[in-house]
Amino acid sequence: MKSLTYLSVISLFAAAMIMAFGMADLSAEGDPDVDPPLAPLGPVPEPLDNKITPEKAELGKMLYFDPKLSGDASLACSDCHAPKQGWGFSDPICRGYPGTVHWRNCQTVVNTGFLGKLFWQGNAKSLEKQAKTAATGGVSGNGEADVMEQRLRQTPYYVEKFREVFGTERPILNDAWLAISTFERAQLTQYDTPLDRYLEGEIDALSPLAVQGMELFTGKANCIECHNGAMLTDEKYYNLGVPRPFEWEESGLNAITFRFELYAKGSHEKYYREFKDDLGLYFTTKRPSDMGKFRTPPLRYILFTAPYMHAGQFYTLEEVIDFYDEGGGENEMTGRAGNKTPILRPLNLSDEEKEALVAFLEELSGEEIVMATPKVPPYEAFPDVAGLSQAEAKRIGLEFHLSAKAKN
């Protein structure tokens, strides 16, 4: 008897392990049992090595609007993440560095302080790293680090502000990314949406139709499976079968960027030749099973960020709902890698239910965040005479500046 009990304990344990591992497998695709509920947005996380201060945020704001942080000093963050275009860009596929187009839809920067995985591919882990990638990437900022740094050093406004904020004698480019991230966290976070107010107990904050939409979202339509928690994303990756963008077939400029990215992000030669679509997470992991998977995007502020999906395949929220109602779609990777998420199934939504879902999605955004474009500071030759002796300064023709400085 005793040994039998012992055995059954072991088999129970084994069954539990199998279940646990089974669940772990499933949870990679979104486990039905562990979805965090929708929640109001808490305070924005503040990295220990980049504390938020109002002065740093103001400096970051100026840098965000300043085209000096790009290759030819023509393209600021705000040219692609434009305040009046939902802090993103309204074309399906984003504009690119002059002479190029981008290859993905431009995401909003609003509320990005809450994300642990940035970009459609989830391949930047912090706003600081992301800003640097944005300013230097071939089809985005295309900036050269030393040149961008010199530009800051020859701008008296920045020399003064970097000294105040970071305590450095001259601006250091890396600190620019810290300042921009601080601006995003401090000034581009939106707490006060109808959803937040509703979840905090203000039951009139959502219309009855939106409440019905929320019930569908968390119930029959099963959006909560992936769009959950305060940011409405599980930050996991799925291939929904979003169709291939037509631009890569019809526009030479788009095809150039597409081919460039396939190479630059490092795909297998065979895939470079054969694939005609964005391989998404595959570029990070190089696992064929990850082809065509993208990070679940957050759904806050989406009222202002059309078009939708990684290459702006859908113009309206209605189109997005129709796509899910049909159980998602098909693309090259759902066919070849066979990895369309099993979570999407036809939903059989009525017209009224679709309307309710859209009404709910619209309540995930508060007022539009408007901000006037600041006037960016001009260059001025800024000779570096600190620490030079009179003789050294004379040798490089700067003795005048040294004596002028000494007189002050």
Ligand code: HEC
């Ligand atoms: C040429 C246009 C362009 C410029 C310039 C640009 N971005 Fe972007 N940004 C994009 C596009 C397109 C994406 C999505 C790219 C992807 O996922 O591969 C993106 C993604 C992001 C994201 C990720 C959002 C998310 O939900 O994960 C952040 C944050 C961001 N950019 C901030 C910046 C900052 C800060 C700058 C300036 C230093 C900047 N960007 C410059 C086009 C641009």
Ligand code: HEC
């Ligand atoms: C299996 C996980 C999953 C489920 C379930 C799911 N989504 Fe998504 N959602 C995603 C992913 C991943 C993307 C990006 C896909 C892409 O671009 O290829 C996305 C994109 C979106 C977008 C576009 C966001 C943007 O910024 O472009 C909206 C809106 C959206 N989903 C709403 C919904 C709604 C409403 C439901 C329920 C009917 C739902 N989703 C169900 C994972 C999911």
